[in-house]
Amino acid sequence: MKDVLIFSEEVAQAKAEQKPIVALESTIISHGMPYPENVQTAKDVEQIIRDRGAVPATIAILNGKIKIGLTEEELEQLGTSRDVEKVSRRDLPYVVAMKKHGATTVAATMICAQMAGIRVFATGGIGGVHRGAEQTMDISADLQELARTNVAVVCAGAKSILDLGLTLEYLETHGVPVIGHQTDVLPAFYSRTSPFHVDYRLDSAADIARFIETKWALGLQGGIVVANPVPEEDELEESYITAIIEQALAEAEQQHITGKAVTPFLLDRVKTLTGGKSLQANIALVKNNAALAADLARELS
Amino acid sequence: MKDVLIFSEEVAQAKAEQKPIVALESTIISHGMPYPENVQTAKDVEQIIRDRGAVPATIAILNGKIKIGLTEEELEQLGTSRDVEKVSRRDLPYVVAMKKHGATTVAATMICAQMAGIRVFATGGIGGVHRGAEQTMDISADLQELARTNVAVVCAGAKSILDLGLTLEYLETHGVPVIGHQTDVLPAFYSRTSPFHVDYRLDSAADIARFIETKWALGLQGGIVVANPVPEEDELEESYITAIIEQALAEAEQQHITGKAVTPFLLDRVKTLTGGKSLQANIALVKNNAALAADLARELS
Amino acid sequence: MKDVLIFSEEVAQAKAEQKPIVALESTIISHGMPYPENVQTAKDVEQIIRDRGAVPATIAILNGKIKIGLTEEELEQLGTSRDVEKVSRRDLPYVVAMKKHGATTVAATMICAQMAGIRVFATGGIGGVHRGAEQTMDISADLQELARTNVAVVCAGAKSILDLGLTLEYLETHGVPVIGHQTDVLPAFYSRTSPFHVDYRLDSAADIARFIETKWALGLQGGIVVANPVPEEDELEESYITAIIEQALAEAEQQHITGKAVTPFLLDRVKTLTGGKSLQANIALVKNNAALAADLARELS
Numbered sequence: 001m002k003d004v005l006i007f008s009e010e011v012a013q014a015k016a017e018q019k020p021i022v023a024l025e026s027t028i029i030s031h032g033m034p035y036p037e038n039v040q041t042a043k044d045v046e047q048i049i050r051d052r053g054a055v056p057a058t059i060a061i062l063n064g065k066i067k068i069g070l071t072e073e074e075l076e077q078l079g080t081s082r083d084v085e086k087v088s089r090r091d092l093p094y095v096v097a098m099k100k101h102g103a104t105t106v107a108a109t110m111i112c113a114q115m116a117g118i119r120v121f122a123t124g125g126i127g128g129v130h131r132g133a134e135q136t137m138d139i140s141a142d143l144q145e146l147a148r149t150n151v152a153v154v155c156a157g158a159k160s161i162l163d164l165g166l167t168l169e170y171l172e173t174h175g176v177p178v179i180g181h182q183t184d185v186l187p188a189f190y191s192r193t194s195p196f197h198v199d200y201r202l203d204s205a206a207d208i209a210r211f212i213e214t215k216w217a218l219g220l221q222g223g224i225v226v227a228n229p230v231p232e233e234d235e236l237e238e239s240y241i242t243a244i245i246e247q248a249l250a251e252a253e254q255q256h257i258t259g260k261a262v263t264p265f266l267l268d269r270v271k272t273l274t275g276g277k278s279l280q281a282n283i284a285l286v287k288n289n290a291a292l293a294a295d296l297a298r299e300l301s
Numbered sequence: 302m303k304d305v306l307i308f309s310e311e312v313a314q315a316k317a318e319q320k321p322i323v324a325l326e327s328t329i330i331s332h333g334m335p336y337p338e339n340v341q342t343a344k345d346v347e348q349i350i351r352d353r354g355a356v357p358a359t360i361a362i363l364n365g366k367i368k369i370g371l372t373e374e375e376l377e378q379l380g381t382s383r384d385v386e387k388v389s390r391r392d393l394p395y396v397v398a399m400k401k402h403g404a405t406t407v408a409a410t411m412i413c414a415q416m417a418g419i420r421v422f423a424t425g426g427i428g429g430v431h432r433g434a435e436q437t438m439d440i441s442a443d444l445q446e447l448a449r450t451n452v453a454v455v456c457a458g459a460k461s462i463l464d465l466g467l468t469l470e471y472l473e474t475h476g477v478p479v480i481g482h483q484t485d486v487l488p489a490f491y492s493r494t495s496p497f498h499v500d501y502r503l504d505s506a507a508d509i510a511r512f513i514e515t516k517w518a519l520g521l522q523g524g525i526v527v528a529n530p531v532p533e534e535d536e537l538e539e540s541y542i543t544a545i546i547e548q549a550l551a552e553a554e555q556q557h558i559t560g561k562a563v564t565p566f567l568l569d570r571v572k573t574l575t576g577g578k579s580l581q582a583n584i585a586l587v588k589n590n591a592a593l594a595a596d597l598a599r600e601l602s
Numbered sequence: 603m604k605d606v607l608i609f610s611e612e613v614a615q616a617k618a619e620q621k622p623i624v625a626l627e628s629t630i631i632s633h634g635m636p637y638p639e640n641v642q643t644a645k646d647v648e649q650i651i652r653d654r655g656a657v658p659a660t661i662a663i664l665n666g667k668i669k670i671g672l673t674e675e676e677l678e679q680l681g682t683s684r685d686v687e688k689v690s691r692r693d694l695p696y697v698v699a700m701k702k703h704g705a706t707t708v709a710a711t712m713i714c715a716q717m718a719g720i721r722v723f724a725t726g727g728i729g730g731v732h733r734g735a736e737q738t739m740d741i742s743a744d745l746q747e748l749a750r751t752n753v754a755v756v757c758a759g760a761k762s763i764l765d766l767g768l769t770l771e772y773l774e775t776h777g778v779p780v781i782g783h784q785t786d787v788l789p790a791f792y793s794r795t796s797p798f799h800v801d802y803r804l805d806s807a808a809d810i811a812r813f814i815e816t817k818w819a820l821g822l823q824g825g826i827v828v829a830n831p832v833p834e835e836d837e838l839e840e841s842y843i844t845a846i847i848e849q850a851l852a853e854a855e856q857q858h859i860t861g862k863a864v865t866p867f868l869l870d871r872v873k874t875l876t877g878g879k880s881l882q883a884n885i886a887l888v889k890n891n892a893a894l895a896a897d898l899a900r901e902l903s
């Protein structure tokens with residue numbers, strides 16, 4: 001399988017020189033944002049990582065090859081192509097075996113990062129336990145991946161369309177630490193706050209690195225959630241976004257939207273009801289996470 | 302523990318010659334069918350595998366020894382004996398340590414197959430998330446086994462007395478792929494259809510083998526569900542069997558049957574209400590799965 | 603990380619001489635009992651283990667070092683200090699990295715015992731699935747630890763403020779065996795009985811050792827629950843303690859106590875409503891478990 005994992009020139013060189021590397025996911029490019037904002041944001045995020053002294057490794061599957069680091073042409077291809085599968089753990093063998101294109105979720109990016117020997121990964125938000133999962137058992141595979149794969153995930157928390165309280169319970173049961181970067185409370189993606197506490201607040205990349213190194217040195221398998229609040233100037237306030245989500249939930253009920261259709265409906269309504277503000281916040285928080293991840297990767301090397 | 306794992310002559314020779322091998326479980330013999338249909342079916346299923354160019358390895362525990370491949374006498378013993386424990390992961394140490402007889406469930410058969418270096422296993426249906434498990438947490442250990450043990454399980458889906466939707470959610474969370482063989486929808490044991498989609502449809506043993514080899518070559522631990530619909534001529538139609546299950550559920554409620562007693566009650570009512578038809582379908586689908594498993598084992602070797 | 607794991611002189615010598623060793627947790631000292639009963643009980647428990655021919659290894663984190671075996675001064679420090687964190691799997695890297703003090707729960711004690719090469723651990727009761735977890739997903743990390751870490755946990759079952767039925771379902775799904783020592787039913791901490799059956803009753807330390815050795819020899823990863831009922835003379839009878847818990851639950855509802863506040867409230871009410879009797883039972887059952895664990899450690903070596 002060595003021939004399935006293809007490093008870009010930039011990442012291969014970084015590995016050879018033992019430079020700090022930050023993994024980036026690709027569903028945000030193919031499924032998370034419209035073109036051309038998606039490709040532009042991907043490039044901007046990569047540049048932020050370079051500017052902080054680390055090397056970005058955007059991860060995707062192209063023609064069945066797991067690419068660790070994408071060229072500009074490959075970024076463009078991913079950002080415009082229509083036949084890109086969203087790839088989680090269960091899907092990875094399919095896109096590789098059938099030589100398809102795939103954009104990696106948090107779970108699959110963690111897997112590929114670990115294969116490539118990369119320990120830090122920046123994303124927007126992790127998946128979690130969905131609202132109503134007490135009945136539907138709809139729980140993102142990201143959480144099981146965090147329980148077993150040794151990658152630190154820098155994110156702005158989880159989207160508040162999820163059930164954040166249940167997500168924290170699930171992570172606790174599975175022994176996954178949730179670190180707050182300069183925050184005592186779990187950020188909720190668009191907003192800096194939520195009603196929930198993180199496990200530990202750590203205020204510097206150095207302290208977070210020390211935590212992570214200790215975890216793995218002790219042989220404690222699995223990931224770490226590094227929750228990094230969206231910058232203040234880009235935040236959609238907790239009360240504002242909560243009201244919008246509650247409205248969206250009410251609409252879903254009125255329109256009898258159930259099952260698998262609920263999450264896309266909610267995400268779409270949030271986008272519409274916030275105007276362009278949610279996209280702007282999303283871009284800002286991804287950049288903010290990339291910067292912290294670069295600092296963290298430097299501290300870890 | 303080498304001395305606990307006993308290969309039959311036929312299987313030992315197949316291993317020495319690197320021939321394709323298909324594991325078979327034994328609860329279907331001891332607990333799943335009446336005598337003598339159980340022993341006859343077991344022999345027929347083994348012969349189908351031989352006729353397709355692979356070697357059958359029926360797995361059971363006899364006097365504390367894990368038998369990989371049973372002689373005719375051992376099949377007979379298992380099919381008629383009353384003191385055979387039903388063995389899942391948690392029970393395996395007990396029957397081995399206490400030198401008991403045991404028939405292996407899907408979970409335990411996967412474990413023993415992996416110990417024996419066998420990668421393909423044919424069964425009737427896997428266990429799953431039980432109806433009402435949102436309240437009872439009654440979830441078969443088969444699903445956790447699929448999450449961690451590297452064996453491909455060829456089955457006709459899961460019995461529809463289970464909650465198929467929740468079963469799929471649980472497998473998704475744990476990254477277990479569900480492949481449909483020549484079907485887009487999850488078969489429901491007695492019927493070829495259910496309201497649920499498989500993750501991927503693959504139409505040949507060669508394609509399924511490619512998927513499986515890729516999964517394990519990527520280091521993605523765990524099993525694969527290969528869902529193979531019951532042959533058309535033996536099917537009990539979805540609407541027919543659904544109505545029977547709903548009747549059985551209503552009867553369980555009327556008779557205040559709760560907890561552990563529900564599943565045996567439902568299975569018994571289904572058997573009675575379908576007349577001999579459910580047994581006939583069961584036998585047909587097991588044979589059908591054995592044939593596909595043999596093809597798959599050949600492709601994998 | 604070798605320098606993080608510090609063996610006491612007594613335990614180091616026991617390891618060198620391959621003597622049987624029993625791990626003990628420390629939350630019972632720091633969070634489970636008032637001073638000075640906590641320190642006195644810890645010493646008594648250690649002595650019981652020595653008197654049965656094994657060596658006690660109380661486990662705690664002091665100044666970021668994982669101590670395997672505590673001196674008298676360290677026991678005293680742990681029993682009187684106010685700044686001792688309660689440490690489960692997710693917390694372990696924090697207290698080690700930040701050089702804090704920590705008392706280990708069942709989960710963390712299992713982890714540290716495995717690191718130290720100790721296979722038997724005596725405690726009061728394991729954590730489990732909380733009442734109402736169908737809604738709250740509040741499930742102790744102890745259960746996942748039992749699913750993966752190779753340590754036998756001798757306990758008096760789980761406290762009946764938990765949902766014992768759901769706890770057993772969860773353990774079954776994850777393949778964790780629950781052995782009853784001289785009992786067919788799961789003991790419920792203060793009482794010798796509960797409405798639930800154990801998986802297997804084994805009546806001697808030798809038989810339990812045989813079970814455990816077989817499990818691990820078969821390569822079946824994970825722990826074993828050895829459920830050992832509180833001695834008859836110290837038991838609070840099932841009907842008595844059940845009535846008290848039901849009263850406490852009713853009070854919690856009347857006083858609108860919800861979420862994380864419920865468990866401490868219930869434990870506190872049980873303590874008050876049973877007078878000193880629950881503390882006395884707690885001490886008796888821990889001693890009783892230590893004795894069985896010593897016997898088991900002797901049999902396993």
Ligand SMILES: [Mn+2]
Nearest residue numbers: 138139140473
């Ligand atoms: Mn989902």
Ligand SMILES: [Mn+2]
Nearest residue numbers: 439440441774
């Ligand atoms: Mn069950």
Ligand SMILES: [Mn+2]
Nearest residue numbers: 172740741742
């Ligand atoms: Mn909890």
